Amino acid sequence: MTPRLLVAGVGNIFLADDAFGPEVIRALARRPLPPEVRVRDYGIRGMDLAYALLDGYDTAVLVDTARHGHPPGTLFLIEAEPPGGDVVPEAHGMDPAKVLALAAHLGEEPLPRVLVLACEPQVLPDGDEDLLPGLSAPVAQAVPRTVDALHTLIPALLADPRAPAPPLGCPVESGPPHPAALPGTAAG
Numbered sequence: 229m230t231p232r233l234l235v236a237g238v239g240n241i242f243l244a245d246d247a248f249g250p251e252v253i254r255a256l257a258r259r260p261l262p263p264e265v266r267v268r269d270y271g272i273r274g275m276d277l278a279y280a281l282l283d284g285y286d287t288a289v290l291v292d293t294a295r296h297g298h299p300p301g302t303l304f305l306i307e308a309e310p311p312g313g314d315v316v317p318e319a320h321g322m323d324p325a326k327v328l329a330l331a332a333h334l335g336e337e338p339l340p341r342v343l344v345l346a347c348e349p350q351v352l353p354d355g356d357e358d359l360l361p362g363l364s365a366p367v368a369q370a371v372p373r374t375v376d377a378l379h380t381l382i383p384a385l386l387a388d389p390r391a392p393a394p395p396l397g398c399p400v401e402s403g404p405p406h407p408a409a410l411p412g413t414a415a416g
Contacts, residue, residue: 231266233385234280234288234340235378238324240272244360245300245349245367249291252374259375261382274323278331285340286389289381290324291374293349293367300350301366303374305381308342341389345374345381 235256237249253269261267266285270277281288296304308328324344331339350364363371384391 231264232286233265233382233389234283234285235261235265235267235382236277236280236288236290237269238271238277238290238292242359242361243353244351244362245293245347245364246352247361247363248293248347248349248367248371248374251363251368251371252291252378255371255375256378259379261378262386264386265382274327274330278327278334281328281331281339281342282335282337284337287341287343287385289378289385290342290344291378292324292344292346293352294344294346295352296346296348298348299366300348300364301370302348303370303377304346304348306344306346308344310339343385345377347374 235253237251237253239246239249241247241250250269250271253267256267266280268280270280290308294304294306298304308324310328310332324342328339328342347367347370350366351360353360
């Protein structure tokens, strides 16, 4: 069966809470998603993810951390904006906006719908610190909640790739009713 949906973990496993995406992908190995879904850990390989976005998926869900001012461990769903001309494509790195711009630059077909299932981090080095492996407690506690959210969100997206998502930046636990708004998704 050809995968119709991509779930991509992104982040650096050596930089504290930035490892959230790869940790969620590891946890999904114990609770696999349907066969129509390709699940991959892209880590910090932005070029690989850009090319993957051109593989004909209806939808892509990126699992990452993002600072939005919520309590650490809060999950929220963001609908990515199509890349604009003000975002410069970059072949090195994993800034999601730059990866989308690179994919748009590389391909002739429209990109899939891209959602970001994000977790508010507690510890993200600013680049000057040494390596900090391991998730903070609130972000580690969000990993199983994220797996639960994906197991609800993905079937809805397979049924309708354009299923509505909460408003940009709105936490799933306080947003309008949505398939990803599961009991227990609030920061604990």
